[in-house]
Amino acid sequence: MKDHLGNNIKDEMDSIQIPEDKLNHTIQMAIERGKKDRGGRGRKWMYYSSAAILLFGLLIGSALVSPAMANVVSKIPYLGSIFESKGDVVMDMSDELREKGYPVNGLGVSFPEKVIRIGIEGDQDYFNRVKAEVEKVAMDFLKSRNYDAYTVKVSRYKEPKVPQKDKETQQRSEDFQLIDSRVREELGKRNVEVLQLAHLARPESIQLEIPNTTEATSDEIKEVVREIMSENNIRPIPVEIKKINMKKREQDRRWREILQTVSDDLLGKKDYKVRMVGYSVHPEPEIQAHITLSSKDEDAKDFARQLERVIDEFLKSDHMKERIKGDSYHITIYSKDDKVIN
Known part of the structure; x- marks a missing residue:
């Protein structure tokens, strides 16, 4: 000081x-x-x-x-x-x-x-x-x-019992592992980065996440996956392609870290009366804090506005500029009954 x-x-x-x-x-x-x-x-x-x-x-x-x-x-x-x-x-x-x-x-x-x-x-x-x-x-x-x-x-701590897989479930697991490795290999040859490949159960499908800057079309990528399944005698599974906005993905990573920094005291100390925290980057970054005061409490709105101000001052500090990177953002304070009160 x-x-x-x-x-x-x-x-x-x-x-x-x-x-x-x-x-x-x-x-x-x-x-x-x-x-x-x-x-x-x-x-x-x-x-x-x-x-x-x-x-x-x-x-x-x-x-x-x-x-x-x-x-x-x-x-x-x-x-x-x-x-x-x-x-x-x-x-x-x-x-x-x-x-x-x-x-x-x-x-x-x-x-x-x-x-x-x-x-x-x-x-x-x-x-x-x-x-x-x-x-x-x-x-x-x-x-x-x-x-x-x-x-x-x-x-x-008690070691959880791992349920035995039936033959059909075991086969599906092995099939997916094969699909995962072969798809990454084949798409890599085509300069397609696989961000994530998931096997969804209901409804069953293969979901592939790729950068939205990928030059290959969704149909071309789906065809690669289908061919791999056919070549390995794997029954056909619907394929979904999800293109990821890489700038938003990077922004999401930054704001996840920002939330962790902001939440340390908010959650750790009773005095702040914060029950939960959250964040979103869609359509633009938002920090959310859920407090224990009811919206009917006569002091709730004043308290929420001051809490918003404290968080905002920190986010605007010189020390956070590198993380914020000029992003526009919102701070939303929710009451105990889940109403916005700031």
């Missing part, structure tokens, strides 16, 4: 919190055992100056809202840890537990309940011995980030 801001401002920023006040959707983040390669996710950014500037703007702006809400909005200075991005909470917690020697197998978080579920391998005696320890490590980890919105549930 710069000296001219004064220690009183820093103290106020450190102490400010947002006041407390159905998306039936669950996100499970599967984590492969033992994987440690997480690219550049460990980078940290410190944006204290931006936070201070934003603090002044919000304190001034708070006078424009209702007297009943003035005390509320004056306590939304900035999204704390967004200015020091720490990385994905689930993956980092998994790493923390493994580094301490606990055999974690599967760790995920469910929304909007915000329950972090941890699976521990081992027999019942071992699980009984370490359960409390694992819970403490997990809670201490959350506390170190000031994330009080999550609860933790530790259970003993």
Whole structure:
């Protein structure tokens, strides 16, 4: 923090919190055992100056809202840890537990309940011995980030029973693997990039995703797939070609990363009262936040507008320009009853 801001401002920023006040959707983040390669996710950014500037703007702006809400909005200075991005909470917690020697197998978080579920391998005696320890490590980890919105549930991991495939299902699986490898090989010779090849069950079809800049026609590509099926005595399956806008695909990737950065504090801290977050890039980028306030709450709209302002200030910061790349975007705040309130 710069000296001219004064220690009183820093103290106020450190102490400010947002006041407390159905998306039936669950996100499970599967984590492969033992994987440690997480690219550049460990980078940290410190944006204290931006936070201070934003603090002044919000304190001034708070006078424009209702007297009943003035005390509320004056306590939304900035999204704390967004200015020091720490990385994905689930993956980092998994790493923390493994580094301490606990055999974690599967760790995920469910929304909007915000329950972090941890699976521990081992027999019942071992699980009984370490359960409390694992819970403490997990809670201490959350506390170190000031994330009080999550609860933790530790259970003993049990190897799921893999259903036996019948002969017909097994044959279909083998046929698809052959189609996948041969199609990629043959289309590669024709300079056609296969972004994804999927076998859809209902209705059954082969779906092929290719760049929308591909010179080969859809009919030409379908014919290649049909010939491969015929040559290998595979019964005909309808073929669908989906052309992907590569600029939109790149934009989608960027905004997925942007959402992760924005969501860290919003989901992790009770004070923000955010149940779920989401994003879309169609027709243009949008960040969505679902809060716990009802649209009938007299303070909901004021709170939503201030929350939108905080997110917007961060997205417009110099530090986010490289990711935003000049995109026009929207920020939409939904109430508990799923109504837009900003």
